[in-house]
Amino acid sequence: MKEKVIITQGRYLASAVKKEQYPAEPRPEIVFMGRSNVGKSSLLNSLTRVRNLARVSGQPGKTQTINFYEIGAKIEGIEERKDFYLVDLPGYGYAKTGREKRELWAKFIKEYLLSSKNLQFVCQLIDIRHEPMPSDIEMFHWLLENDLPVLLVATKADKLGRTAALQSAAAIRRSMGISTIDVLPYSSLKNEGRSELLDVIASVLVQ
Ligand SMILES: Nc1nc2c(ncn2[C@@H]2O[C@H](COP(=O)(O)OP(=O)(O)O)[C@@H](O)[C@H]2O)c(=O)[nH]1
Ligand SMILES: [Mg+2]
Numbered sequence: 001m002k003e004k005v006i007i008t009q010g011r012y013l014a015s016a017v018k019k020e021q022y023p024a025e026p027r028p029e030i031v032f033m034g035r036s037n038v039g040k041s042s043l044l045n046s047l048t049r050v051r052n053l054a055r056v057s058g059q060p061g062k063t064q065t066i067n068f069y070e071i072g073a074k075i076e077g078i079e080e081r082k083d084f085y086l087v088d089l090p091g092y093g094y095a096k097t098g099r100e101k102r103e104l105w106a107k108f109i110k111e112y113l114l115s116s117k118n119l120q121f122v123c124q125l126i127d128i129r130h131e132p133m134p135s136d137i138e139m140f141h142w143l144l145e146n147d148l149p150v151l152l153v154a155t156k157a158d159k160l161g162r163t164a165a166l167q168s169a170a171a172i173r174r175s176m177g178i179s180t181i182d183v184l185p186y187s188s189l190k191n192e193g194r195s196e197l198l199d200v201i202a203s204v205l206v207q
Contacts, residue, residue, distance in 0.1 A: 005198040008081060009072040010048035015065035017108070019115070023068050028084040029118045030201055033109075034125030035133065036091030039155035042188035043125065044069065044086060047197060054088055064090045064105070066112055075202045082205045085118075093135035113148060120204040121149040123197070128154040128168045128185060132175045140176050151200060152176065157185035157192055 016022050032040050041054035053069060067088040072081050089109055092102070113119065122143055126132050132140070143150045154172055157165050169183040184200075186193035 003195060003198070004076040005195075005202045006074045007048050007050075007071060007198075008074050009070075010050040010053050010086075011070055012053065013068045013070040013085070015067050016112075017065050019111070022066075022112070022116075023070075023085065026118050027070075028082075028120050028205060029087050029116055030084065030120050030204070031087045031089060031113070031116075031122045032125065033089040033122060033139070034091060034155070035093040035127075035135065038091065038125045038127050039186075039188055040088060040091065040125055043123075043153070043155060043186060044088060046186075046188035046191050047194060048086070066090070066109075073198075073202070073205070075206060078206060082202075084120075084201075084205060092139065093133055110142070113143070114146060119148065121151055121200075123151050123153050125153045125155050126172050126183075128157050128165055128172075129159055132172055137176060144178075150181070151197075152181060152183045153193070153197070154183050154185045156187065156189075158187040158189045 014021060014023055032044065034040055044054040045051060048071060054067070069086040069088070070083070071086055072083050075082055090105060092105060124136070124140060124143070126136055140150060152172060154169050160168060165185050169185055172183050173179060173181055184193050184196055186197065
Protein backbone atom coordinates (compact mmCIF):
# COMPACT_ATOMS: atom_id res chain seq x y z
CA MET A 1 0.00 0.00 0.00
CA LYS A 2 1.33 3.42 -0.90
CA GLU A 3 1.68 5.62 2.16
CA LYS A 4 -0.05 8.98 2.26
CA VAL A 5 2.67 10.55 4.36
CA ILE A 6 6.38 10.07 3.87
CA ILE A 7 8.83 11.48 6.38
CA THR A 8 11.63 12.84 4.22
CA GLN A 9 13.85 14.08 7.01
CA GLY A 10 14.12 14.12 10.75
CA ARG A 11 16.81 15.51 12.95
CA TYR A 12 17.32 16.61 16.51
CA LEU A 13 17.19 20.40 16.62
CA ALA A 14 17.46 21.69 20.17
CA SER A 15 16.78 21.16 23.85
CA ALA A 16 15.22 23.76 26.07
CA VAL A 17 15.20 24.28 29.80
CA LYS A 18 13.80 27.79 29.49
CA LYS A 19 11.61 29.83 27.17
CA GLU A 20 14.50 31.59 25.45
CA GLN A 21 15.66 28.26 24.08
CA TYR A 22 12.51 27.38 22.15
CA PRO A 23 13.21 27.31 18.38
CA ALA A 24 13.16 30.74 16.77
CA GLU A 25 11.56 29.55 13.53
CA PRO A 26 7.80 29.08 14.05
CA ARG A 27 6.47 25.77 12.76
CA PRO A 28 3.54 23.55 13.66
CA GLU A 29 4.32 21.58 16.81
CA ILE A 30 3.11 18.12 17.75
CA VAL A 31 3.85 17.24 21.32
CA PHE A 32 4.51 13.88 22.99
CA MET A 33 4.09 13.38 26.69
CA GLY A 34 3.71 10.59 29.17
CA ARG A 35 5.22 8.95 32.21
CA SER A 36 8.88 7.97 32.13
CA ASN A 37 9.49 4.67 30.34
CA VAL A 38 6.11 4.71 28.57
CA GLY A 39 7.87 4.42 25.20
CA LYS A 40 8.04 8.02 24.01
CA SER A 41 11.51 7.94 22.51
CA SER A 42 10.80 4.62 20.83
CA LEU A 43 7.61 6.04 19.32
CA LEU A 44 9.45 9.07 17.93
CA ASN A 45 12.01 6.78 16.30
CA SER A 46 9.32 4.50 14.92
CA LEU A 47 7.18 7.35 13.62
CA THR A 48 10.03 9.12 11.82
CA ARG A 49 11.91 5.94 10.93
CA VAL A 50 15.04 7.74 12.01
CA ARG A 51 17.03 5.33 14.12
CA ASN A 52 18.31 6.91 17.34
CA LEU A 53 16.56 10.19 16.67
CA ALA A 54 15.46 10.08 20.28
CA ARG A 55 17.44 8.19 22.87
CA VAL A 56 15.78 5.03 24.10
CA SER A 57 16.79 4.49 27.67
CA GLY A 58 16.48 1.69 30.18
CA GLN A 59 16.89 4.36 32.85
CA PRO A 60 13.66 6.22 33.42
CA GLY A 61 13.51 9.85 34.38
CA LYS A 62 16.61 10.83 32.41
CA THR A 63 15.32 13.46 30.03
CA GLN A 64 14.64 16.72 31.83
CA THR A 65 14.59 19.00 28.81
CA ILE A 66 12.03 19.81 26.13
CA ASN A 67 13.51 18.34 22.98
CA PHE A 68 12.62 19.67 19.55
CA TYR A 69 12.99 17.53 16.44
CA GLU A 70 12.79 19.11 13.02
CA ILE A 71 10.79 16.96 10.65
CA GLY A 72 10.00 17.23 6.95
CA ALA A 73 7.16 15.32 5.34
CA LYS A 74 5.77 14.78 1.89
CA ILE A 75 1.99 14.49 2.02
CA GLU A 76 0.03 12.89 -0.81
CA GLY A 77 -1.49 15.49 -3.09
CA ILE A 78 0.48 18.40 -1.62
CA GLU A 79 3.23 19.90 -3.73
CA GLU A 80 5.54 21.48 -1.18
CA ARG A 81 7.22 19.72 1.69
CA LYS A 82 5.66 20.29 5.11
CA ASP A 83 8.09 21.15 7.88
CA PHE A 84 7.12 20.81 11.50
CA TYR A 85 8.44 20.00 14.97
CA LEU A 86 7.93 16.91 17.04
CA VAL A 87 8.35 17.92 20.65
CA ASP A 88 9.42 15.43 23.31
CA LEU A 89 8.55 16.48 26.85
CA PRO A 90 10.33 15.07 29.88
CA GLY A 91 8.45 12.18 31.46
CA TYR A 92 6.23 12.94 34.41
CA GLY A 93 5.28 10.92 37.46
CA TYR A 94 8.71 9.49 38.09
CA ALA A 95 8.58 8.30 41.68
CA LYS A 96 12.27 8.78 42.44
CA THR A 97 12.10 12.44 41.56
CA GLY A 98 11.45 14.59 44.62
CA ARG A 99 8.26 16.59 45.00
CA GLU A 100 9.99 19.92 44.55
CA LYS A 101 11.56 18.81 41.28
CA ARG A 102 8.25 17.40 40.06
CA GLU A 103 6.53 20.71 40.71
CA LEU A 104 9.26 22.57 38.85
CA TRP A 105 8.78 20.13 36.00
CA ALA A 106 5.04 20.75 35.93
CA LYS A 107 5.53 24.51 35.92
CA PHE A 108 8.06 24.38 33.08
CA ILE A 109 5.97 22.02 30.94
CA LYS A 110 2.72 23.84 31.51
CA GLU A 111 4.37 27.15 30.68
CA TYR A 112 5.53 25.69 27.39
CA LEU A 113 2.15 24.13 26.58
CA LEU A 114 0.29 27.35 27.32
CA SER A 115 2.70 29.65 25.50
CA SER A 116 3.21 27.68 22.28
CA LYS A 117 1.33 29.44 19.50
CA ASN A 118 1.92 26.65 17.02
CA LEU A 119 0.88 23.66 19.03
CA GLN A 120 -1.38 21.40 16.95
CA PHE A 121 -2.13 18.63 19.37
CA VAL A 122 -0.69 16.64 22.24
CA CYS A 123 -0.14 12.89 22.06
CA GLN A 124 -0.45 11.60 25.58
CA LEU A 125 1.08 8.16 25.89
CA ILE A 126 -0.23 5.49 28.25
CA ASP A 127 1.22 1.99 28.58
CA ILE A 128 -1.43 -0.34 27.17
CA ARG A 129 -0.82 -2.87 29.95
CA HIS A 130 -1.68 -0.53 32.78
CA GLU A 131 -4.61 1.54 33.93
CA PRO A 132 -3.83 5.25 33.72
CA MET A 133 -2.16 6.52 36.90
CA PRO A 134 -3.50 9.53 38.82
CA SER A 135 -0.75 11.64 37.21
CA ASP A 136 -1.96 10.59 33.73
CA ILE A 137 -5.57 11.42 34.53
CA GLU A 138 -4.65 14.75 36.09
CA MET A 139 -2.54 15.73 33.10
CA PHE A 140 -5.25 14.68 30.63
CA HIS A 141 -7.85 16.84 32.34
CA TRP A 142 -5.46 19.76 32.63
CA LEU A 143 -4.92 19.60 28.84
CA LEU A 144 -8.66 19.55 28.16
CA GLU A 145 -9.33 22.39 30.61
CA ASN A 146 -6.80 24.46 28.71
CA ASP A 147 -8.35 23.67 25.31
CA LEU A 148 -5.35 21.71 24.11
CA PRO A 149 -6.39 18.91 21.74
CA VAL A 150 -5.27 15.49 22.98
CA LEU A 151 -4.83 12.15 21.28
CA LEU A 152 -4.35 9.25 23.66
CA VAL A 153 -1.83 6.72 22.40
CA ALA A 154 -1.68 3.30 24.06
CA THR A 155 1.95 2.20 23.75
CA LYS A 156 3.60 -1.23 23.62
CA ALA A 157 0.50 -2.73 22.00
CA ASP A 158 2.56 -5.75 20.93
CA LYS A 159 2.69 -6.83 24.57
CA LEU A 160 -0.99 -7.79 24.42
CA GLY A 161 -3.03 -9.83 21.99
CA ARG A 162 -5.50 -8.05 19.75
CA THR A 163 -8.58 -8.61 21.92
CA ALA A 164 -6.79 -7.68 25.14
CA ALA A 165 -5.37 -4.58 23.44
CA LEU A 166 -8.85 -3.42 22.41
CA GLN A 167 -10.20 -4.09 25.91
CA SER A 168 -7.35 -2.19 27.42
CA ALA A 169 -7.90 0.78 25.09
CA ALA A 170 -11.54 0.84 26.23
CA ALA A 171 -10.47 0.67 29.88
CA ILE A 172 -8.10 3.62 29.34
CA ARG A 173 -10.95 5.60 27.80
CA ARG A 174 -13.18 4.79 30.79
CA SER A 175 -10.52 5.74 33.33
CA MET A 176 -10.08 9.09 31.66
CA GLY A 177 -13.79 9.70 32.07
CA ILE A 178 -14.45 10.68 28.46
CA SER A 179 -16.10 7.97 26.42
CA THR A 180 -15.73 9.73 23.07
CA ILE A 181 -11.96 10.21 23.17
CA ASP A 182 -9.87 8.27 20.65
CA VAL A 183 -7.27 5.85 21.96
CA LEU A 184 -4.77 4.77 19.33
CA PRO A 185 -2.91 1.52 20.04
CA TYR A 186 0.72 1.77 18.97
CA SER A 187 3.63 -0.63 18.82
CA SER A 188 7.03 0.86 18.12
CA LEU A 189 8.39 -2.65 17.84
CA LYS A 190 6.03 -3.52 14.98
CA ASN A 191 5.30 0.01 13.74
CA GLU A 192 1.61 -0.63 14.39
CA GLY A 193 -0.48 2.51 14.55
CA ARG A 194 2.19 4.37 12.61
CA SER A 195 0.20 5.14 9.48
CA GLU A 196 -2.85 6.14 11.58
CA LEU A 197 -0.78 8.58 13.62
CA LEU A 198 0.88 9.96 10.48
CA ASP A 199 -2.60 10.50 9.00
CA VAL A 200 -3.64 12.53 12.05
CA ILE A 201 -0.46 14.59 11.76
CA ALA A 202 -1.02 15.11 8.02
CA SER A 203 -4.59 16.26 8.62
CA VAL A 204 -3.45 19.05 10.95
CA LEU A 205 -0.55 20.05 8.69
CA VAL A 206 -2.70 20.55 5.59
CA GLN A 207 -5.35 22.65 7.34
N1 LIG B 1 7.69 -4.39 23.40
C1 LIG B 1 7.79 -3.06 23.27
N2 LIG B 1 8.68 -2.40 24.04
C2 LIG B 1 8.75 -1.05 23.91
C3 LIG B 1 7.93 -0.34 22.98
N3 LIG B 1 8.21 0.97 23.09
C4 LIG B 1 9.18 1.08 24.03
N4 LIG B 1 9.52 -0.13 24.53
C5 LIG B 1 10.55 -0.38 25.58
O1 LIG B 1 10.23 0.36 26.77
C6 LIG B 1 11.40 0.92 27.36
C7 LIG B 1 11.28 2.45 27.46
O2 LIG B 1 11.25 2.98 26.17
P1 LIG B 1 11.61 4.53 25.86
O3 LIG B 1 11.24 4.77 24.45
O4 LIG B 1 13.00 4.87 26.27
O5 LIG B 1 10.59 5.27 26.85
P2 LIG B 1 10.52 6.81 27.29
O6 LIG B 1 11.19 6.89 28.63
O7 LIG B 1 9.06 7.11 27.40
O8 LIG B 1 11.20 7.62 26.24
C8 LIG B 1 12.57 0.46 26.50
O9 LIG B 1 13.13 -0.67 27.08
C9 LIG B 1 11.92 0.13 25.16
O10 LIG B 1 12.62 -0.84 24.44
C10 LIG B 1 7.00 -1.10 22.17
O11 LIG B 1 6.23 -0.58 21.34
N5 LIG B 1 6.99 -2.47 22.37
MG1 LIG C 1 12.68 9.11 26.37
